[in-house]
Amino acid sequence: MEGLIDLHIHTTASDGTLTPSMVVSLACQRGLKALAITDHDTVEGNKEAIEEGRQRGFKVIPGVEISCKHPLGEIHLLGYFVDWGSEILQKRLSQLRRYREERNPEIIRKLRGMGIDITYEEVKEVAGGGSIGRPHIAQVLKEKGYVFSNQDAFDRYLKKGAPAYVPKELLPVEEAIQLIKEADGIPVIAHPMQYRTVSTYGIERFIKELTGAGIEGIEVYYSTHSREDTATLLNIASRYGLLVTGGTDFHGEIKPGIEIGVGMGDMKVPYSLLERMEEVYGV
Ligand SMILES: [Zn+2]
Ligand SMILES: [Zn+2]
Structure with missing residues (x-):
């Protein structure tokens, strides 16, 4: 054809x-x-x-x-x-999706466990209704004075190997x-x-x-x-x-x-x- x-x-x-x-x-x-x-x-x-x-x-x-x-x-x-x-x-597939949805709340739980005052609601607000990612978490950390910049947030908390890092579950x-x-x-x-x-x-x-x-x-x-x-x-x-x-x-x-x-x-x-x-x- x-x-x-x-x-x-x-x-x-x-x-x-x-x-x-x-x-x-x-x-x-x-x-x-x-x-x-x-x-x-x-x-x-x-x-x-x-x-x-x-x-x-x-x-x-x-x-x-x-x-x-x-x-x-x-x-x-x-x-x-x-x-x-x-x-x-x-x-x-639904297991993989569920895990991914849980990743951001898990990062926030870890940050809170380290004494950082941050909520999922605050991150959601920064994301403005779009899908939430680590840059939004970094943004909140910066706004609240926990870090100097987004890069600083990644280096200290969010990047692979940092204390609030949660791996992405991939097959x-x-x-x-x-x-x-x-x-x-x-x-x-x-x-x-x-x-x-x-x-x-x-x-x-x-x-x-x-x-x-x-x-x-x-x-x-x-x-x-x-x-x-x-x-x-x-x-x-x-x-x-x-x-x-x-x-x-x-x-x-x-x-x-x-x-x-x-x-x-x-x-x-x-x-x-x-x-x-x-x-x-x-x-
Ligand atoms: Zn595609
Ligand atoms: Zn693709």
Whole structure:
């Protein structure tokens, strides 16, 4: 089939600003031929999107984007064609989300335990209704005169190894790959050029290592990839026998400048990539 697709899209089920049905309707309007819903650590948007797709005769691929742990930092793994009804998958993902929601209150408990007068309410106020992070905690510490600057707050309390540090719970990448496979999904490394590993020891070694761990594809086409990036990744994918995928990482208004289907303007992800995926995995 001819036409263009977008295999990396966020909805209100995670941090996107459009609902799953709005995303499907927008993709239809823009003339795309298929899309995949890849919300962070949740499969909850898939049902609505698939239903909307069915009504419109538009193809929706179920998916997820899992944050996971690599020795050199956080990396993201996409899972395509996952069985979003899978109890194991849903349970594991909800555990991860719950833990993350509890991280900030836990940091504040630690600070209070050190005699610092700070409340979760104060931090929430600084965050202004958005998602709360350590910079907001640092801000409150500064306003209350406990530290000189945000950097000082990180150095003395919040950074890794400091007394109020609480690690982010991330699945080790091998486990995330397993989880996706157990849910009948295809594990693909998301935006591979973005990680610290690449500047540390190069893209090829990174992909080689992940291939050993079980990934089956690379997100070759991506909004911020240069032409060279795309060419490098295409070459690596072909040498390691990996599938090629592509998507914009569309989030709606919250990430301005990234449009569905075209990314920063000129991205083109051909439908044939999806056909290849379906052919290889018989989905
Ligand atoms: Zn990502
Ligand atoms: Zn994403």
